[in-house]
Amino acid sequence: MKVVMAILAVSVLVACEREKREFHQSGIVPQTTPVTDLYPGGGTPHAAERSKYEGNAYALSQGKMLFSAYNCTGCHANGGGGMGPALMDDQWIYGYEPDQVYKSILEGRPNGMPTFRGKIPDEQLGEIAAYVRSLSGQAPKAAAPGRDDHMSGKPAESSTEKRSPKISALPPSAVQ
Amino acid sequence: MAAKDYANTRYSGLSEITAGNVASLKPAWTFSTGVLRGQEAAPLVVNGTMYVVTPYPNLLYALDLTKPGAPAKWVYKPKPSAAAQGVACCDTVNRGAAYADGKIFFNALDAHTIAVDAETGKEVWKTMVGDFRRGETTTMAPIVAKGKVIVGASGGELGIRGWVVALNAADGSIAWRAYHTGPDKDVLIGPNFKPFYASDRGTDLGVSSWPPDAWKTGGAGAWGWISYDPELDLIFYGTANPGTWNPEKRPGDNKWSCTVFARRPDTGEAVWAYQYNPHDLFDHDAVNEHLVLDLQYGGQLRKLLVHPERNGHMYVFDRQTGEILSAEPYAYINSSTGVDLKTGRLHMVDEKKPITNKVVYDICPAAPGAKDWQPTSFSPRTGMLYIPHQNLCHDEEVLDVGYIQGTPYVGANVKMNPGPGGHRGQLDAWDVVNAKQVWSVKESFPVWSGAVSTAGDVVFYGTMDGWFKAVHAKTGAPLWQFKVGSGVIGQPITYKGPDGKQYVAVLSGVGGWAGAIVSGDLDAGDPTAALGFVNVMKDLPQSSTKGGTLYVFSLP
Numbered sequence: 169m170k171v172v173m174a175i176l177a178v179s180v181l182v183a184c185e186r187e188k189r190e191f192h193q194s195g196i197v198p199q200t201t202p203v204t205d206l207y208p209g210g211g212t213p214h215a216a217e218r219s220k221y222e223g224n225a226y227a228l229s230q231g232k233m234l235f236s237a238y239n240c241t242g243c244h245a246n247g248g249g250g251m252g253p254a255l256m257d258d259q260w261i262y263g264y265e266p267d268q269v270y271k272s273i274l275e276g277r278p279n280g281m282p283t284f285r286g287k288i289p290d291e292q293l294g295e296i297a298a299y300v301r302s303l304s305g306q307a308p309k310a311a312a313p314g315r316d317d318h319m320s321g322k323p324a325e326s327s328t329e330k331r332s333p334k335i336s337a338l339p340p341s342a343v344q
Numbered sequence: 345m346a347a348k349d350y351a352n353t354r355y356s357g358l359s360e361i362t363a364g365n366v367a368s369l370k371p372a373w374t375f376s377t378g379v380l381r382g383q384e385a386a387p388l389v390v391n392g393t394m395y396v397v398t399p400y401p402n403l404l405y406a407l408d409l410t411k412p413g414a415p416a417k418w419v420y421k422p423k424p425s426a427a428a429q430g431v432a433c434c435d436t437v438n439r440g441a442a443y444a445d446g447k448i449f450f451n452a453l454d455a456h457t458i459a460v461d462a463e464t465g466k467e468v469w470k471t472m473v474g475d476f477r478r479g480e481t482t483t484m485a486p487i488v489a490k491g492k493v494i495v496g497a498s499g500g501e502l503g504i505r506g507w508v509v510a511l512n513a514a515d516g517s518i519a520w521r522a523y524h525t526g527p528d529k530d531v532l533i534g535p536n537f538k539p540f541y542a543s544d545r546g547t548d549l550g551v552s553s554w555p556p557d558a559w560k561t562g563g564a565g566a567w568g569w570i571s572y573d574p575e576l577d578l579i580f581y582g583t584a585n586p587g588t589w590n591p592e593k594r595p596g597d598n599k600w601s602c603t604v605f606a607r608r609p610d611t612g613e614a615v616w617a618y619q620y621n622p623h624d625l626f627d628h629d630a631v632n633e634h635l636v637l638d639l640q641y642g643g644q645l646r647k648l649l650v651h652p653e654r655n656g657h658m659y660v661f662d663r664q665t666g667e668i669l670s671a672e673p674y675a676y677i678n679s680s681t682g683v684d685l686k687t688g689r690l691h692m693v694d695e696k697k698p699i700t701n702k703v704v705y706d707i708c709p710a711a712p713g714a715k716d717w718q719p720t721s722f723s724p725r726t727g728m729l730y731i732p733h734q735n736l737c738h739d740e741e742v743l744d745v746g747y748i749q750g751t752p753y754v755g756a757n758v759k760m761n762p763g764p765g766g767h768r769g770q771l772d773a774w775d776v777v778n779a780k781q782v783w784s785v786k787e788s789f790p791v792w793s794g795a796v797s798t799a800g801d802v803v804f805y806g807t808m809d810g811w812f813k814a815v816h817a818k819t820g821a822p823l824w825q826f827k828v829g830s831g832v833i834g835q836p837i838t839y840k841g842p843d844g845k846q847y848v849a850v851l852s853g854v855g856g857w858a859g860a861i862v863s864g865d866l867d868a869g870d871p872t873a874a875l876g877f878v879n880v881m882k883d884l885p886q887s888s889t890k891g892g893t894l895y896v897f898s899l900p
Contacts (some may be wrong), residue, residue, distance in 0.1 A: 239754075241754075250860065250873055251430065251501075279430065319741040320870045
């Protein structure tokens with residue numbers, strides 16, 4: 169009985185986050201995670217901030233919708249990339265933590281990623297960043313979108329196997 | 345120039361290398377460009393020097409052909425803005441340079457045209473011809489006609505307002521600019537504009553054939569080839585696809601997208617035009633080359649303009665008037681049923697028309713068309729046009745999309761598949777006068793390289809899995825092949841070296857739209873990646889790695 173209660177309690181907690189709606193978002197924290205593993209003089213890697221959007225089904229589904237509405241799909245397709253890099257793989261040029269992905273969208277990146285500062289509301293940036301991470305299975309499967317509303321291509325985010333993200337090199341074309 | 349001559353024949357009169365001896369062709373020397381994106385450029389040989397332009401960052405090398413191993417004399421680095429890479433639709437390619445009056449002219453990706461002293465490598469002038477922040481980039485090879493350097497924009501996937509611009513070769517000042525959408529005065533349409541077909545006549549069609557203001561983001565760049573007829577004093581080129589890809593967002597003919605223009609090089613004034621694909625449904629740009637040929641046709645010598653169109657038809661025009669003499673299919677087509685030669689209209693098949701939020705299956709030819717940018721070669725010895733091209737169909741779902749400056753304006757999910765037969769590419773020989781295929785060589789991958797034909801009756805081309813090949817111009821019989829480091833999507837050339845020997849040169853380095861899966865490290869798990877090209881190129885990473893090497897061959 170205790171076990172059942174415990175499972176129930178956990179389920180309720182998870183379900184709460186999955187279905188939670190916040191109407192007064194305070195925005196995501198600014199970047200704290202360095203985009204490197206080197207700490208001169210020694211140091212320990214920061215623990216990344218956990219995104220409050222990632223366990224939330226509504227936020228992820230909003231992120232998916234916004235990813236298309238802001239024309240992210242034009243460059244990154246449905247995660248496989250095109251004009252811009254793939255987002256569903258395990259290679260992250262500018263970091264894979266939620267705050268790093270958020271920051272890439274907010275600030276832009278020098279090899280072609282535009283800055284959306286002042287163009288996309290903060291909560292939406294958080295939702296898009298969470299969705300971007302779900303493309304490589306970083307979001308909880310229980311919350312990630314379970315199907316595509318459009319032409320079927322790759323498996324839905326909820327059935328995407330979690331890839332182990334790594335910081336990768338700049339694309340070779342960026343070398344001058 | 346990249347296309348060999350103003351007529352864009354890519355035919356060489358050199359005959360040391362022949363169908364009989366090409367089998368003994370050997371590498372003479374190689375050169376690493378240091379850049380690993382798709383190498384689409386044609387090397388340019390002028391006065392004992394070879395000039396090579398790389399993809400972004402658009403390095404221009406001068407290689408000294410008079411010395412053993414052709415060491416670099418100089419390299420010019422234009423340092424284009426890195427951000428421009430993010431608005432280059434289909435890899436960060438460059439298609440080559442042009443030479444005139446002691447200067448090399450070429451484009452950097454960030455919408456700059458540059459003149460460099462051919463001898464010293466010093467910059468003579470550099471002109472900003474567009475604004476990459478609006479999605480305008482420059483990837484095409486300029487031509488120089490009557491002292492004007494003529495350049496067109498890329499950016500049909502970014503909602504640009506397309507144009508060509510003419511720069512004065514001496515100082516880089518802008519002589520004229522012709523837009524491809526908007527009012528007649530901007531399109532440089534005036535009283536001397538005489539299109540052959542009624543549907544291309546009228547006032548300000550570049551406005552009235554669009555929903556209100558849609559022409560301002562209507563695409564229609566000109567990133568392909570420009571040819572020139574000095575006798576008629578006309579340049580010929582085609583415009584690109586309209587934006588967005590979703591045709592339901594832009595009711596009307598969408599002029600002047602997917603159109604061939606004949607213009608005066610001095611003023612840019614339009615003399616005639618014909619819209620191949622009114623209200624384009626499938627991203628069928630009309631930027632493919634327009635060959636200027638004088639041939640015996642229907643019993644008389646005619647001034648022809650020949651265009652292998654993305655929509656799968658081979659158009660033969662009277663280039664004086666713009667009248668279509670013939671428009672026969674050269675590839676498998678199920679999305680249209682032919683061109684009405686009385687009206688000039690291409691008849692579309694209703695059930696292949698894209699509809700918002702509905703998947704339409706098996707549209708042939710696919711978005712890159714029966715043939716994309718990869719240039720053909722015409723041999724006057726055989727009367728044949730050698731057509732490197734692809735055999736692809738696609739499934740497409742168009743979506744609602746809004747224009748946001750500096751982001752793609754596409755609105756489509758696409759998945760490409762191999763066309764009938766299962767092979768994805770072919771090199772065809774096409775009898776221009778009789779409008780029929782003479783032979784065809786099938787290739788597993790799309791043939792994304794250019795072709796060159798010679799007086800030795802040899803045709804050279806390359807494959808995306810890295811074979812550089814020679815076939816017999818009359819029969820297509822394989823004569824020779826050599827495995828280069830990376831897939832070939834460049835334009836082969838042949839030239840006579842300072843030592844009097846004939847050489848053949850080609851850049852190896854896979855990429856471009858077709859090879860973006862390799863050059864851009866795209867993920868094969870998403871079939872819609874690279875606007876749907878990834879679905880049909882999933883096996884390319886097993887067949888070619890990235891590269892950026894020039895190969896030069898000669899007989900021993």
